[in-house]
Amino acid sequence: MKHEVIVCGAGIAGMTTALALTRAGVDVALLAPKKVSAPMQAEQYHPRVYAISEASQALLASLGIWGAMPQERITPVDAMQVHGDRDGQVVLDAWQAAKPHLAWIVESGEIERALFQALTIYGVPWLDDTLATWQPGQVTTTGGVTVQAQLFIGADGARSPLRSAAAMAHQKKDYGDQGLVTHLTCEKPHLNTAYQWFRNHHVLAFLPMPDTSEGHQVSLVWSVDDATAARYLEMDEATLARALPEALNEVAQGCLGALKVRARLHGFPLTLEKAQMVATGVALVGDAAHRVHPLAGQGLNLGLGDVKVLTQVLNEKEAFRSYGDLRVLERYARTRAADVLAMRVATDGLYQLFARDLPALPFLRNAGMKLVQQLPWVKRQLIAGAAGS
Ligand SMILES: Cc1cc2nc3c(=O)[nH]c(=O)nc-3n(C[C@H](O)[C@H](O)[C@H](O)COP(=O)(O)OP(=O)(O)OC[C@H]3O[C@@H](n4cnc5c(N)ncnc54)[C@H](O)[C@@H]3O)c2cc1C
Numbered sequence: 001m002k003h004e005v006i007v008c009g010a011g012i013a014g015m016t017t018a019l020a021l022t023r024a025g026v027d028v029a030l031l032a033p034k035k036v037s038a039p040m041q042a043e044q045y046h047p048r049v050y051a052i053s054e055a056s057q058a059l060l061a062s063l064g065i066w067g068a069m070p071q072e073r074i075t076p077v078d079a080m081q082v083h084g085d086r087d088g089q090v091v092l093d094a095w096q097a098a099k100p101h102l103a104w105i106v107e108s109g110e111i112e113r114a115l116f117q118a119l120t121i122y123g124v125p126w127l128d129d130t131l132a133t134w135q136p137g138q139v140t141t142t143g144g145v146t147v148q149a150q151l152f153i154g155a156d157g158a159r160s161p162l163r164s165a166a167a168m169a170h171q172k173k174d175y176g177d178q179g180l181v182t183h184l185t186c187e188k189p190h191l192n193t194a195y196q197w198f199r200n201h202h203v204l205a206f207l208p209m210p211d212t213s214e215g216h217q218v219s220l221v222w223s224v225d226d227a228t229a230a231r232y233l234e235m236d237e238a239t240l241a242r243a244l245p246e247a248l249n250e251v252a253q254g255c256l257g258a259l260k261v262r263a264r265l266h267g268f269p270l271t272l273e274k275a276q277m278v279a280t281g282v283a284l285v286g287d288a289a290h291r292v293h294p295l296a297g298q299g300l301n302l303g304l305g306d307v308k309v310l311t312q313v314l315n316e317k318e319a320f321r322s323y324g325d326l327r328v329l330e331r332y333a334r335t336r337a338a339d340v341l342a343m344r345v346a347t348d349g350l351y352q353l354f355a356r357d358l359p360a361l362p363f364l365r366n367a368g369m370k371l372v373q374q375l376p377w378v379k380r381q382l383i384a385g386a387a388g389s
Contacts, residue, residue, distance in 0.1 A: 001127065003029045005314075005323055006139070006149040008131045008162045010034070012108065013286025013303040014155030015115035019063050020311040022122050026323070029125035031139070031147060032156070036116050037109035043212045045183055046109030047266050049219045051077065051194065051207060051297035053103055055388030056304040060111070068114040069106065075208045076101040078192040085199050085354060088366030090373050090382075097383040103194070103297070105207045105219065131156065134165035136281050137324070151323035152282050153310070155303075158273060160288035168284070169276040175351070177201070178229035178267040179294050180222040184245070185214045187257025196295070197251050198365075201225070201355035203295045204251045214262065220248070221294060229267045240265060270294065272348055274340065277333040281324035283310055290340050293347040301388055302343050309335045346385075 007018045010032035021028040040046060052060070060066040078101055080092040094102045119126065129141035138148050139162075154162035163170060190208040195218075197204045202225070206218040224232075235243060245259035273291040277284050286303030313332040314323055321328050353365050 001029070001145060002148040003027050003125070004149060005029075005151045005153060006031050006147055007153045007155055008032065008139070009154065009156030009160075009286075009288065010126075011155060011157060011286065012111050012115065012300060013288075013307060014153075015112065015119060016059070016063065016065075016304060016307045017153055017155055017285055017310065018124050019065075019115060019118050019122065020059075020307055021314065022119075022124050023063065024311055024315045026314065029127060029147075029149075030119070031127045031129060031131060031141065033130060034126055034128040037112040039113065040107075040109065043214075045073070045209065045217075045219075045263065046107035047181060047183075047263060048108040049105050049181075049207060049209070050108060050111075050300050051103045052106050053298070053301040053386060053388040054099070054101075055308075056301045057104060059304050059308050064118060065111065065114045068117065069110045073107060073110055073210060075105040075210055076192055077103040077105060077194045077208060080194045080196070083195075083197045084366040086362055086366040088368070092383055094383075096376060097380045097387075099383065099387070102383060102386065105194075105209060131161050131165065134162060134282075139165075149324075150281065151314075151329075154282060154284040154288040155286050156288050158271065158287040158291050160275070160284065162282065163275055163284055163288055166279055166282045168279055168282065171274055173272040175223075175270040175272065175293065177223050177225055177270045179270055180220065180224060180229055180232060180265055180267050182220050182244075182261055182265045183209060183263040184218050184220055184248075185212070185260040185262050186216045186218050187259075188255075189216050190218050190256060194297075195252065195255060198350075198354040199251055201351065202228075202251075203351075203354070204248065205295075205297075206252070206256065207297075212262075214260070216256070217262070218256065221297075222248070223270060223293070223295060226269075232265060233267050272344065274344065277306075277336060277340075278326065278329035280326045280329075283329050283332060285310060289336075290344070292343050293351050295350060296343070296347050296386070298343055298347070298386070302340060305339055305388060306332075306336055342385075 004027040195206040203223040205221040209217040285306040
């Protein structure tokens, strides 16, 4: 098997890369386990949802993916309320930045399904296998197939087997926390607002979702230490139904009224990771290249930013250079460096600011939030930063 480019991994970053390159006329194939996300029944929602930024929405729209998703399952976010651990509060409104929406809450399964359909329509070759070994210009799969290409793109997630096989540098810091996610029915309407509370190093977020016949709905992302996460994940259904809403409302102070758990609780370990993004014949995108704390809901958005820039760089390469030429790939790594660094610093900095237990910090962080709340220009900058580029 021989192609110009092979994309290893078929999460959202991998499938978007394969689609964008195919549309740009590159001879590309996917190497990954082939899993199709099944359509959900009405009122049932995929457990993972993402806050999709304006830049990611534009990329997905340009590839025909946005319009292919069921629009009634997409919830626009028109405002964000961020609460400190005392009386600090920042409210960001789309109208303040003259934007129709701040972001959109979309189920991962719906984005994956639309991407899978588009790749099928375009007839992108897909080797249903996993990468086992790599050497320059060639990989071997677990199934024993040899695949040759000028460039291998690692979109194979945080544990990236391609990154390890190509011996690319990688740093990882474990937060010792997990992100607990589920969907909740809430008594009061969410008003298309995303809510967030910082409590020590726990971060609670309610993301707006479509109403159901049971009532209003939000998706929960609650970052808590491993021991707390284990306690909730081990609870039986009846205990969880009692304990989780009680604990959440202690933090949220009943902001959305009574809460009811309406789906299974899942936990995802949280890490801060960064990798060497390119080597001769290899480029990494998405979680294979970097991972950040989900408190800003920007991990996938960062990955889609990689896809956009890598596609552009490969598209604009000189005809005499190969896709795997390090000089070409370094243009991609250089262009992405600032955005990736900014997101690492912002998310980790915010996490540390609330995790530290120094005497003056609670006053300072809440006073800082109150100050930001009174500065429309700063708020516009925050909104522009979250929208991506
Ligand atoms: C709790 C939580 C909430 C989050 N919320 C948000 C949010 O609101 N907004 C946002 O932008 N981001 C969010 N993120 C981040 C987001 O989940 C990730 O950044 C994103 O899912 C990464 O996608 P990916 O395609 O890079 O990797 P993955 O989704 O991990 O995909 C990796 C792919 O590689 C394949 N693979 C693995 N091994 C091999 C192999 N050997 N050979 C071939 N293929 C292989 C896998 O099968 C899979 O298809 C959140 C993360 C967490 C933990």
